[in-house]
Ligand code: HEC
């Protein structure tokens with residue numbers, strides 16, 4: 350069994366499991382596009398201001414001065430004052446322009462005049478994300494974790510909660526950062542222009558495993574999204590002959606839930622359909638059988654301080670519960 354945690358951790362800081370970078374400057378949704386445009390605009394304005402100041406400075410340095418020149422560079426005081434006015438004027442125009450552009454970008458980011466096509470309640474936990482999909486029909490609601498699947502082209506309202514400390518919800522390619530604050534419900538909007546996996550990250554220092562509090566927004570076309578939703582509503586059958594399921598009910602159910610089984614724990618992520626999740630431990634390891642077996646008995650090596658203990662189970666139990674969970678597609 351390979352110790353993948355360090356490698357995976359570094360690659361996740363720089364990019365996703367598939368090596369894709371966070372992509373701050375590669376927007377894939379309207380809010381991120383407005384923010385990226387503003388970012389480039391502010392860089393351009395700052396560069397222009399620097400160039401103008403440098404130009405004026407070299408002009409002033411290179412100028413011949415009369416030997417009796419005073420503090421303002423000699424000549425007439427009126428001339429000096431004119432230069433000060435020009436400088437102040439240029440700065441004012443640029444700064445005002447930047448301020449107006451910023452307000453315009455903020456307005457387009459928070460603009461919620463169109464009703465959302467989907468509402469998801471997301472709760473930040475130390476150190477993972479819970480997602481509850483809302484529906485007008487309560488029997489169609491469900492809970493999942495760490496992967497947020499959304500339909501392409503649909504504005505999605507994310508209601509943000511926290512179960513412990515302040516976290517911050519950020520998907521750089523789709524929208525700006527919004528904090529999750531205990532006792533407060535913040536709202537943000539995400540919308541993806543095309544299918545893909547967009548990496549998200551907690552961006553408020555929230556304790557030991559803050560860096561391993563990633564999540565993934567998976568944008569599917571609306572047809573596939575509806576199929577996915579229907580699939581989430583399917584239950585796992587209780588099967589006394591399934592060794593892995595019995596180990597799970599015995600050792601894991603106090604903290605984890607699986608739809609259709611008596612397992613209803615809420616201390617850890619809901620594991621219904623865990624097999625199709627992108628990663629294990631909110632981005633700590635890519636999701637595959639080998640890593641899952643490693644996670645179960647080395648949790649505190651992969652994610653020291655996490656609220657899941659390393660479970661010291663016999664190898665055959667680890668193998669059985671791993672096969673069971675990876676089978677929950
Ligand atoms: C004391 C509570 C507790 C017990 C018992 C427990 N877990 Fe966990 N588990 C957690 C918590 C909390 C997390 C989230 C850890 C994190 O990402 O920081 C977690 C995360 C996980 C994840 C990753 C889920 C995801 O979406 O990334 C898997 C898989 C998992 N546990 C499997 C198991 C299995 C299998 C068992 C039993 C053998 C088990 N857990 C027992 C609390 C528990």
Ligand SMILES: [Cu+2]
Nearest residue numbers: 516551555562
């Ligand atoms: Cu956090």
